[in-house]
Amino acid sequence: MFGIDPDDLPDGLVVADAAGRIVVFNAAAVKITAMARDDAIGLPLERALPLEDLKGRRWWTLTDPYGGLATRVAQPERNLLLPGGREVLVSARYVREHPTGPVSRLVVSLRGTEARRRSERSNAELIATVAHELRSPLTSVKGFTATLLAKWERFTDDQKRLMLETVNADANRVTRLIAELLDISRIDSGRLEVRRQPVDMAAAVGRHVQAHIANGQSADRFFVRIRRDLPGLWADPDKIDQVLGNLLENAVRHGAGTVTIEVAPVPARSEQGEEEGTAVTVSDEGPGIPEESMGRVFTRFWRGSKRGGTGLGLYIVKGIVEAHGGAITVGRGPGGGAEFRFILPVGTPAYLT
Incomplete structure (x- = not known):
């Protein structure tokens, strides 16, 4: 020794x-x-x-x-x-x-005590962010429900439906925020569970693109490139949906021009210790991410613009990818905008792990 x-x-x-x-x-x-x-x-x-x-x-x-x-x-x-x-x-x-x-x-x-103080500041910022994000939808829910209870007979069915749809949307927003908080807790404590199943990455990308088109985005906004000979992928389909949903939402909301999604195989290169897997790249043609901010993109509360959001999404994305044994990077895309690329190893079925 x-x-x-x-x-x-x-x-x-x-x-x-x-x-x-x-x-x-x-x-x-x-x-x-x-x-x-x-x-x-x-x-x-x-x-x-x-x-x-x-x-x-x-x-x-x-x-x-x-x-x-x-x-x-x-x-x-x-x-x-x-x-x-x-x-x-x-x-x-x-x-x-x-x-x-x-x-x-x-x-x-x-x-x-520097590390502890940083942790305390981070937790205090998390509490403040959550309080701010919860206040708006809860205020809306309370306002509409109080109004409906007090003046139900005065509204037409269409007005009631509109207010209830708003309440439902705000309740969904609160649910998403709570889910984010639970994910952060599991990531920070190393308790994020990955329930592996066969995942068709090409189909998953297609579903997310169609959802954006159904919500009003032009089909011409998206360019999807699926390479041949993709390896079989064992991953958690719900968590992969989280990753894809966050990256596409960011590209649509904060980027500009065409959003390109590419799914390609990663060949095994044993001499470099790299496993065979699947790489997914999401890029846009917007202003991109400033060079000085690249190192902070996957930290808590980083926001690429002032268009709302908790700033927790990319932190969770990184945690999910790493829980699968993968890695995620950020850079500048061919069109000048932001480019996110994550690689997932083939993985093994849950019953073998």
Whole structure:
């Protein structure tokens, strides 16, 4: 086994000996505490790391690692303060030669709070976005239902139908938003389930194009190219529909000119480790995506324009494609607009996974 250099660890590592004096103080600890390694080595733990909890209590006095319960083996991670009010996430492990013997080494892990703060900001933005997106349809639903209940007899059947159709459309909008939130939760927790079945990608693309035509788009707006010899594809048909629906909706809404959809086989190239699969490319002739934004397209809340939407769709698309073992990229299409291309490996039937 190769030894691990403490300086290679991403988190701060501080180790104190049986007397409570520091013997290891790695590079990450230096960065987090702003204390030089040479100054820390040999110092008592409470002097090198004068930690306080959020109530101002000295953490080492509170936890008493060397004189506390002999059965204690660790301290769970918690938010503590360094001098100057700098927040740090701290956990500790007590190493004993015997189960109830004295502490021979105290191993302390330090982590900055930047990642947690980014997560908190992202969650706060998600809550604000959801609240904003829910307010409009729910206000509409409440307004129309209250009006119908109070003045039912005053409206003609056609007026009632129009208001109920509006309520139905807004209820569908709320349902879609809730589905997006559930998808994000499953993607972030790694619990997105893929129920594989045979999928005819060419037929799926055809259904989505016909749906746009039925909703008023010109048939000339779409150009579909299906290559020959497509491999059999085992995937989740509902989730593939989500991916196709989102990419086509974006091309129609935010792009311009002809929307081109191409479905082509990906040949197996074992020397490069690439599996045989199916590639789907969706491109338009609009203004495209600015070069500086390419790296953020698949992040939460990215919006290509100010034409509404939650900014969650492409984040979900990427999660679905990757859950299938595939990959998705974005670039500039031949017509100058945005081009999205995702590749799905052939996959295996659900009963074999």
